[in-house]
Amino acid sequence: MSSVSNNKIIKWVDDRLPIISMMQHSAVEYPTPKNLSYWWNFGSLAGLVLVIMILSGLFLAMNYAANTGLAFLSVERIMRDVNYGWLIRYIHANGASMFFIVVYLHIVRGFYYGSYKPPREILWWLGLIIMLVMMGTAFMGYVLPWGQMSFWGATVITNLFSAIPLVGEHIVTWLWGGFSVDNPTLNRFFALHFLLPFVLVGIVVLHVWALHTVKSNNPLGIDMKGPQDSLPFHPYYTVKDLFGVGVFMMFFMAFVFWAPNFLGHPDNYIPANPMVTPAHIVPEWYFLPFYAILRAVPDKLGGVLLMFGAIVILAAMPWLDTSKVRSCTFRPIYKWFVMLFIADCVLLGYIGGKPAEEPYILIGQFATAWYFIHLLIVTPLVGWLEKPRPLPESISAAVTKKEAV
Amino acid sequence: MRKFLIAAFAAVGFSAIASAPVMASGGTETLLEKQAWTWQGVFGHYDKPQLRRGLQVYREVCAACHSLNLVRYRNLMEIGLTEEEVKAYAAQFEYQDGFDDAGEPKIRPGLPADALKAPFPNEKAARAANGGALPPDLSLMAKARPNGPDYLYTLLTAYRDPPAGFHLMDGMSYNPAFPGNQIGMPQMIFDETVTYADGASNERHAISRDVVAFLNWAAEPELEARKSLGLKVMLFLAVFTALFYALKRQIWKRVEH
Numbered sequence: 329m330s331s332v333s334n335n336k337i338i339k340w341v342d343d344r345l346p347i348i349s350m351m352q353h354s355a356v357e358y359p360t361p362k363n364l365s366y367w368w369n370f371g372s373l374a375g376l377v378l379v380i381m382i383l384s385g386l387f388l389a390m391n392y393a394a395n396t397g398l399a400f401l402s403v404e405r406i407m408r409d410v411n412y413g414w415l416i417r418y419i420h421a422n423g424a425s426m427f428f429i430v431v432y433l434h435i436v437r438g439f440y441y442g443s444y445k446p447p448r449e450i451l452w453w454l455g456l457i458i459m460l461v462m463m464g465t466a467f468m469g470y471v472l473p474w475g476q477m478s479f480w481g482a483t484v485i486t487n488l489f490s491a492i493p494l495v496g497e498h499i500v501t502w503l504w505g506g507f508s509v510d511n512p513t514l515n516r517f518f519a520l521h522f523l524l525p526f527v528l529v530g531i532v533v534l535h536v537w538a539l540h541t542v543k544s545n546n547p548l549g550i551d552m553k554g555p556q557d558s559l560p561f562h563p564y565y566t567v568k569d570l571f572g573v574g575v576f577m578m579f580f581m582a583f584v585f586w587a588p589n590f591l592g593h594p595d596n597y598i599p600a601n602p603m604v605t606p607a608h609i610v611p612e613w614y615f616l617p618f619y620a621i622l623r624a625v626p627d628k629l630g631g632v633l634l635m636f637g638a639i640v641i642l643a644a645m646p647w648l649d650t651s652k653v654r655s656c657t658f659r660p661i662y663k664w665f666v667m668l669f670i671a672d673c674v675l676l677g678y679i680g681g682k683p684a685e686e687p688y689i690l691i692g693q694f695a696t697a698w699y700f701i702h703l704l705i706v707t708p709l710v711g712w713l714e715k716p717r718p719l720p721e722s723i724s725a726a727v728t729k730k731e732a733v
Numbered sequence: 734m735r736k737f738l739i740a741a742f743a744a745v746g747f748s749a750i751a752s753a754p755v756m757a758s759g760g761t762e763t764l765l766e767k768q769a770w771t772w773q774g775v776f777g778h779y780d781k782p783q784l785r786r787g788l789q790v791y792r793e794v795c796a797a798c799h800s801l802n803l804v805r806y807r808n809l810m811e812i813g814l815t816e817e818e819v820k821a822y823a824a825q826f827e828y829q830d831g832f833d834d835a836g837e838p839k840i841r842p843g844l845p846a847d848a849l850k851a852p853f854p855n856e857k858a859a860r861a862a863n864g865g866a867l868p869p870d871l872s873l874m875a876k877a878r879p880n881g882p883d884y885l886y887t888l889l890t891a892y893r894d895p896p897a898g899f900h901l902m903d904g905m906s907y908n909p910a911f912p913g914n915q916i917g918m919p920q921m922i923f924d925e926t927v928t929y930a931d932g933a934s935n936e937r938h939a940i941s942r943d944v945v946a947f948l949n950w951a952a953e954p955e956l957e958a959r960k961s962l963g964l965k966v967m968l969f970l971a972v973f974t975a976l977f978y979a980l981k982r983q984i985w986k987r988v989e990h
Contacts, residue, residue: 362988404803404872407955414955414958414959415962418959559988564984564985567980571977571980574970574973574978577970577973578971581970582967584963585960585964585966586775586963588959594878594879597877598873
C-alpha cells in the first residue's frame with residue numbers, strides 16, 4: 329500500500345481506506361492473459377447492461393404505477409407524455425433482451441473454453457446464480473406493463489409451483505397474495521423487480537472477486553506462468569472493452585430506435601384481461617429453450633423438475649467434464665459436441681416458440697433428451713476417451729509462434 | 734396418442750391453453766397483404782396530409798363505434814391541425830369534470846387536454862349497441878397485432894362473400910384477414926365513403942391506407958422523433974467506435990501478439 333499517488337489528499341484517504349490502491353490493483357494492474365479474444369468482451373458488456381438497466385429502470389419507476397387499474401396506462405403515459413419516456417422505456421425493454429444475448433454468449437464462451445474447470449468452479453456457480461436471478465428479475469419485469477402477455481405469462485409461470493406435491497397450491501396462493509394473479513401480485517413483483525437488480529450487483533461483485541482471485545481463463549485454457557504471459561488490464565483491455573462497447577451499443581440502439589418492438593409480443597399492447605386468454609401464450613425469447621424443455625415432458629411436475637434441472641445440472645459441469653484439458657481448441661472430438669449442444673439449445677429455443685403440436689412436440693422431446701445426454705453421458709465419456717492435442721508450453725510461446733507462421 | 738398428448742399438455746397448464754385454439758382453428762389461414770408505408774425504414778416519416786385524411790376517416794366512420802382513448806385533442810397539432818381547429822374539435826363534445834357546489838356532475842365542453850371522446854360511456858353500453866361485440870379501442874391497434882399496419886389494411890379491404898360451405902354465424906361478416914375468418918364488424922369502408930377536401934383519391938383501398946396511417950401515428954406518435962434521434966446516436970456511436978478501434982490498434986502495437 330505504499331504510494332498510489334504523490335497527491336497528499338489521495339494518500340491520506342488511501343492510508344485510511346485503501347480504495348484507490350484497490351482500484352489500482354484490480355482495474356489497472358490486474359494481470360490479464362495477453363491472448364484473450366473478442367469472446368472475452370461479453371463479461372464487461374454484461375456489467376454495462378446491468379448499469380443501463382438499473383438507471384433506465386429507476387426513471388421508469390418514477391413514472392410507473394404498480395396498480396392493476398393504472399399500470400398499463402402509466403406505461404402509455406411514459407410513452408406519450410414523459411419527456412423522452414419512449415426512449416427510456418424502449419432502452420429498458422430491449423435492454424432485457426440485450427442482457428440475455430450478452431450473458432448467453434458469455435456462458436457459451438465459458439462452455440467452449442472450459443472456464444468452469446478448476447480453479448474456477450465457484451466463479452462458474454456465481455455466474456449461474458446471476459443467470460437465475462436475472463431470469464426471475466426479467467420475468468417479473470415483463471409482468472409490470474400489465475398487458476395480456478404480462479398477465480397470462482405470470483399466471484402460467486407462477487402456476488408451475490403448484491406442481492410441487494402437497495404444498496404446491498399453498499405456495500402459489502402465497503406467491504399471488506390471493507387466489508389469482510391480481511393487484512397484490514403486481515405490487516410484490518414491482519417491489520422484487522426493483523430489489524433484485526441490486527442483489528445482482530452484489531453477486532456480480534462476488535463474481536468479479538472470484539475472477540480476480542483465480543484470474544481470467546483464455547482461448548488456450550492454460551495458466552499464466554509469469555509476466556511474459558500477461559498484460560496489465562489497463563490500457564490493453566480497457567481500450568479493447570471500450571471498442572466492444574461501441575459495437576455492442578450500435579447493435580443495441582439499432583433495436584431501440586428502429587425496431588423497438590421486434591423482440592416483444594404484440595399482445596402485450598392489449599391491456600390485461602383475466603376473462604380473455606390469448607391464442608398463444610409465449611414467453612420472451614430468452615426463456616424459450618427452457619419453455620421447450622418444460623413442455624417436452626407429459627407430466628407437470630416432471631416438466632418443472634426437468635426445466636429447473638436443466639440449469640442446476642450446469643453447476644456440476646466441473647465434474648461432469650472429465651477431461652484434463654480446458655479449451656476445446658485442443659479437444660478434437662468434444663469441440664464438435666459442444667457446437668452440437670449449442671445448436672441443440674438454439675433448436676430448443678425455436679421449438680419453445682412453436683405451438684404444442686406435431687412435429688414440434690417430438691422434435692422438442694428429442695432436443696431435450698439430447699440436452700441431458702450431452703451433459704450426463706457424452707461429456708464424461710468423451711473426456712475419458714478423447715486424446716487431446718498437445719498443449720503449448722506457455723501463452724507467450726503460443727502467441728509468438730502464431731505470429732511467426 | 735393425440736389424446737394422450739393433449740392430456741399431457743393440459744397438465745402443463747398453459748400449453749393446453751396455447752394449443753387448443755391452434756387445433757380448433759386449423760385450416761382457417763388468415764390473409765395478409767403487405768403494403769409499403771411511408772414510416773418504414775431508417776428514414777421513415779409520416780405523410781402529414783395522409784394522417785389528416787386518416788383522422789377524417791376516423792371521425793366520420795370509425796368513431797361511431799371505436800374509441801381512441803390514448804390520443805388527446807392537443808396531440809392532433811402534431812399532424813398539422815391548428816390550435817383553433819383542435820379547440821373547435823374538442824368543444825363539440827361534453828365532458829364531466831368534477832361536481833358543482835350542489836353535488837351535481839359538472840358538464841363542460843371538451844378542451845385540447847382531453848382524450849378524444851369515446852362513442853360509448855362504458856363497455857356494457859358498447860356491447861349493448863353492437864350485438865354483444867365490443868369494438869376495441871384503436872389507440873394501440875397498430876402495435877397490438879402481428880404485422881399491425883398490414884393486418885389493419887387487409888382487414889379493412891378484404892371483406893367478401895364467404896366461400897361455399899363456410900358457416901357464417903348470425904350478424905357476422907366474412908373476412909379472410911381476421912382469425913377464424915368471421916368478424917362482428919361489417920364492411921365500413923367503400924369507394925367514396927368519405928370526400929377529401931384535398932382531392933385525394935377516395936377509392937376504398939386509398940381510404941383504408943389513410944386511416945391505417947393515422948392509426949399507426951396514434952400508436953407510435955414518437956416514431957419520427959425516434960428515427961431521427963436514432964440517426965444522430967448511430968452517427969455518434971460509429972465515430973466513437975472507430976476512434977476506439979484506432980486507439981486499440983495503436984496501444985496493442987506495443988505487444989507481440
